[in-house]
Amino acid sequence: MSSDAGGWDGRVRRARHLAAKNDSAAALLEFYAVVLTCQGDLARSIRAGLPARPTGSLEDDLSIVCRAAPAFVGAVVARAPETLAAEGRRLLDASERLLGDALLRWWGAPSDREFFPKAILQPYARSLADAGVTPADRTLPRTNNRCPFCGGSxxxxxxxxxxxxxxxxxxxxxxxxxxxxxxxxxxxxxxxxxxxxxxxxxxxxxxxxxxxxxxxxxxxxxxxxxxxxxxxxxxxxxxxxxxxxxxxxxxxxxxxxxxxxxxxxx
Ligand SMILES: [Zn+2]
Ligand SMILES: [Zn+2]
CATH class of the missing domain: 3.90.1670.10 (FdhE-like domain)
Structure with a gap:
């Protein structure tokens, strides 16, 4: 596996740079820069909460991710288009247990149409990768067209x-x-x-x-x-x-x- 060269800050800088070129995707990139900034903050919170040697099981780390997630969701909601903001508000109103269930569900059966679980678990998975700890409870097939580390598409x-x-x-x-x-x-x-x-x-x-x-x-x-x-x-x-x-x-x-x-x- 390659390392996360540049990391979240490098992605934010690139999104801002491309947004400033003001092409047809400028608004999209400005919003993505916000999301990436918040994901960087989320990654730092998750990393600070994880034990020095995580087990690689999301279930074990769930309370750490769920405690860090609301700040992320709130920051995105403040800048998101209305449909996504409404989705975020529903998550903020939900109990920690419901949020945890949604994250576990997505971890086992990821969907590219669910913004918040994907956005929250990208920094989590990245943190495991940076720590060199293989996800222990993600039983997705490891065919050659899926990530050998976590089974992602x-x-x-x-x-x-x-x-x-x-x-x-x-x-x-x-x-x-x-x-x-x-x-x-x-x-x-x-x-x-x-x-x-x-x-x-x-x-x-x-x-x-x-x-x-x-x-x-x-x-x-x-x-x-x-x-x-x-x-x-x-x-x-x-x-x-x-x-x-x-x-x-x-x-x-x-x-x-x-x-x-x-x-x-x-
Ligand atoms: Zn084909
Ligand atoms: Zn992966």
Whole structure:
């Protein structure tokens, strides 16, 4: 697993930088910068509460996460669009036990349509990864298209400059939607259905986003976006993927479904 290079602060800086360029996704990126800032604060609270050697079981750590979560939810609610804010207010009104149940449910059966559990458990999973402790009670399949650390779905793909160590995969990695770690993944291979016939795999680029690409599969009709670090080394994949929102609109219009919606639901 790769380390969390740059961490939350690096993601916040990148989101603010891209928002200031005031392109079509500026409002989205401004909100994402708020969310990432709050996730950074949440990560610090969780880390401070975790024992020096966590067990890796969310159930064991649940009270720590549930005590840290309301400050996060409240801060997001203050800046969120109304539908999301209403969802957050419901969580704030719920008992700690109900919040804990929602988190445990999501941990075992993640959905990319539930903002708050995903947003709260990303920093938790990241904290486990940073501590080198494998999640103990996340019994998701560890197929090669899922995160070998936590079983999460791929949020996006990354192309790195090909170094000797990455020759086999052509420098391609997938980034986990839960723990945000990455793992190597063969270059010509659908990250959802495993299609490897290059005639069934299509790549689309737009001049507006030189370092982004839509990788689509005509067998399962799913796609994910690739952030090409050989074209833009300063990109922060998680954030640049969100900035490429117009490509999601384009892909959807062409009949492709995203493997995993990003945190902002795109
Ligand atoms: Zn993961
Ligand atoms: Zn496929």
């Amino acid at each position: 791929p949020q996006l793909a990354i192309l790195d400059p090909v170094t000797a160590s990455a020759v086999e995969t052509g420098g391609r990695r997938l980034l986990c939607a839960t723990c945000l770690g990455t793992w190597p993944f063969r270059r010509v291979l659908c990250a959802r259905c495993g299609e490897e016939d290059e005639h069934k795999l299509a790549y689309f680029r737009s001049p507006a986003f030189d370092h982004l690409r839509v990788d689509a599969c005509d067998t399962c009709r799913h796609y994910l976006k690739t952030v090409d670090l050989t074209r833009l080394g300063v990109a922060v994949p998680l954030v640049d993927e969100v900035a490429g929102a117009p490509l999601d609109v384009w892909a959807r219009e062409h009949g492709y479904e995203k493997i995993e919606l990003n945190l902002l639901g795109l």
